[in-house]
Amino acid sequence: MLAEYALPIMLVVLVATTVAGLPMGIAMIASSVLYLFISGRDIGLGAEMVLNGIFGNFAAVAVPLFIFAANIMDAGKISDRLLHFCLALVGRSPGGMAQVNILTSLIFSGMSGSAISDAAGVGKVVNDMMMRENRYPPGYAGALTAATAVVGPIFPPSIPMVYYALVSSASIGALFLGGVVPALLIVAFQMVAAYFTAKRRGFPVEDAIPFRQFPMIFLRAFPALMMPVILLGGIYTGVFTPTEAAAVSAFYALLLALFAYRTLGPRSFFAVVYATVKTTAVVSIVLCGAFVFNYVIAVERIPQMVYEFFAYYQMEAWLFLLLLNILFLILGCFLDVSTIQLVIVPLFIPTALALGIDLVHLGVVLVLNMMIGLITPPMGMLLFVIKAVNGIPIRDMINELWPHLLLLVAVLFLITYIPDIVLWLPRQAGAMQ
16 A cells, blocks of 8 residues: 555655755665665665666766865865966956966866865965955955856866766766866856956956066976876877776876875875765765665656656757756755756756757756856855855855856856857767767
8 A cells, every 4th residue: 555655755754854964865765765665676676776876887986086186186285386377377467366266266177076176175275365455355255266166067077077977878078078168168257257347346456477487387387287188188089088087187186296296295195085085985875875766766757757748748958958957056056966966867868868959968058057056045065165164254255146146157058058069079079979
């Protein structure tokens, strides 16, 4: 008798345990196992789904390696060299430190693949410099850092795009390349906006760095600047796979911190390993929960029901993408990125395929959508990170955030309805047809 109500009971338990404070990964595992029990299925299927999901997806190995590389970049003070390099390039323009913030985030994103690492690492340093001697309002500095950190998972490498590849079977290499032009577009828009904001509000111009110092500044930053070149060059020349690129990035970051810059001691190294293991454990629990939960969703034919709903109303691709963007912008206000990617995204993959939407295009659109969720109240994870590391009140950041938010949403709809912004570079590189 209860078997008929297995799915509603599972959903009620999932919501109740999550509201009670249980981590999302554990809540998904508990509710899914309860579903298996009530529906009369073998509970061992839960373990089977977890093992097949983890050991059957070589791409999943990339996640802890990119996390390790990002932690090394932060602990090894590699961001300081990048910051000085960006200061020399754009510091003398109106709103120079704001321009430095934007450009540094772009360069650092080519190494970490994580928005949170960007905001907590190089973002903290830039924020402190912007707020020194009251040169920029703390709220503006924090809001700009949060908005620029969004670029981290759009520009390759990208941890969220690895997650998307796990649930959609899209090419990681094509996804990485697909994010390049949108990321550059976001940065260009942000720099133009910062320029006019600086003019309007009278933000300071940084002191010009003598030209004779440029070669030394460039040489100090050069090893770090080469990381994205090595990663993308290796992937698209076939030297290594995207997953192997994660190992290369971690090893290269370690070499830089230990030998090139000599900024990572034994104590710092063990702290990096500890932080990586801790973060990986959290991510792994969410992954395990998602594998079991998605099995239940597949058994109940939820993705097929979603497709049948859209097919019944003869919905066209443009309207489907519009509704999907609105839905994900709303979900981003309340749910974390990993939950949306691993649980919600798979529901819409069959419909997207049936409507002829390219999965690489869809992936970049959804990743940008979810990154916007990282700065959208009330969840706004990046806002809480910046408050924790810089002490800037969240209210002050929200007051300054809206222009940045509107700019990101504008780019989101541009790449949604002009797919070539995403697909041009992967096609030129031969990463897709």
